[in-house]
Amino acid sequence: MHTYFFVLAALCDAVCAFLPSKNRLAISIGTLTGWLLHGGALWADVVAPDSLRMGFAIMLSGTLWISVAAYWLENRNFSLDGLRVLVLPCAALAVLLPAIFPGTVISLEGKTALFPWHIAIATLAYSTLTIAAFHAVLMALQESKLHTRLSPQKSGWFALAIDRLPALLTMEKLLFRLIGFGFLLLTLTVVSGVVFSEELFGQAFKWDHKTVFTMLSWVLFGVLLAGRRWRGWRGKTALSFTLIGFTLLLLAYVGSRFVLEVVLHRSVI
Template sequence: MELNLALFRFATTLYLIGTVAYLLYLFIPKKWVYRSASLTLLTGFILHTGSFTSRIRMAGFPPITNLHDALSFMAWAVIGIYLLILLKYKIRVSGAFISPLALVLMLSAYSLPKGMAPLLMPYIKSFWLPVHIILVFIGSGFFAIAFCVAIMYLIQEHQLKSKKIGKMYYSLPSLDVLDNINNRSLLWGFPLMTFGVIFGSVVSRQLRGSFIAWGTREIMTVTIWVLYAILLHGRIYSGWRGRKVATISIIAFIVLLIAFFGANIFYGKGLRFH
């Protein structure tokens, strides 16, 4: 078995164990459960990083030319961003919401062909394609965090309004903290997505001779960008907060996932995931 695939499988296994431990923490809020979950997830992230490094050394270019790699990279971005957020905010229970999403992405990647797609066209070797894809997926990773935090926000708000205080109420942070994390995730994710789309236009220019092809995928990309632009504009200039922002964050990320998976279902395999 190739080293990169072995590391990928070990990372997937550790993400699974870490996710189970985080979910267990919801019912058994003991420090040792949380520490075990976090350490397991961190170890999985390190192995996942090693898998990418090995794959890059083998191929000589970033391994982002098929759907398997795309899903794996998005999962890596989600976990990496989560670990950084954990260092700042110390929100232990957040792993129970974020790690399952990363696990679903990893398991989806695990089920797909893992062979590296050949570089059939000279433009793929250009600097701009990997920059485009990496920026888009890291931006999507921040949007994934905003999505998970929005779910936490709605759960916490429901408990407060219904006055049905459960165990999770004491584990979840305040609404202000959750809203702040959502805001910061959007402030990081949107510029990354924007630059990713710009560099994608450069790739389109190299491939088709025009910056925008206006195919289905391009229209969906613009739609997603507009949704997040409206959301961020509302936050900054219209004072949007709370439930409205949480709801739009959830809707926008669901649209992103539908566009991503839908494009690959309808356009088939190969280099058409971006």
């Protein structure tokens, strides 16, 4: 049954992604409906008595689910049509992935109560930094468009959506707010991961691809926030750090699990 919810959620996201921006109420209601369907289907698919279903597709789907919520909430205060046409098509694709790549069932029996919280915090961290990456892409496009101004008659629908974004300084404030919150969540993910790793593997760090890429991403975002605080970093420097840090984070879990599950056909925790 939840497969139908995934399909309906994908349809809602796809339709809302390409509705004209003047239909703000329809977009808002449609996005919220798709988000609720997506969340209900994820819950039914992932949560079972004393076990969780995990995998790269489920993590990616959950990340985009939270990213849609972040877009929907931000859009109530700012006109973020450019973000809509980036986030919702990605969510429409991600919502279908768990039906194709179901992942692995992980038993919670004998595991600490920290384990589900570690997964929840990690998903929140990935989601927050994903929406920050979308912001960074929009800012790069917004800055580029300032130097190649076209008349409204020659502008496409996406260019017009970029034009309706808040000012660059406002977008930059939103970006660093997201990065700061995401960095805090990522720090909690690393700390809880140490405890979980000690319990499961008997060592504080299991130096696999996931750990290495996560730590590199954590260092990059930390350096970016320190550079912003003490050196006033902004503009292209901030955007480069954000996108590189996000790419490393994407490789840390989604990328490594994709290789293990799909390419090598190995079950992993």
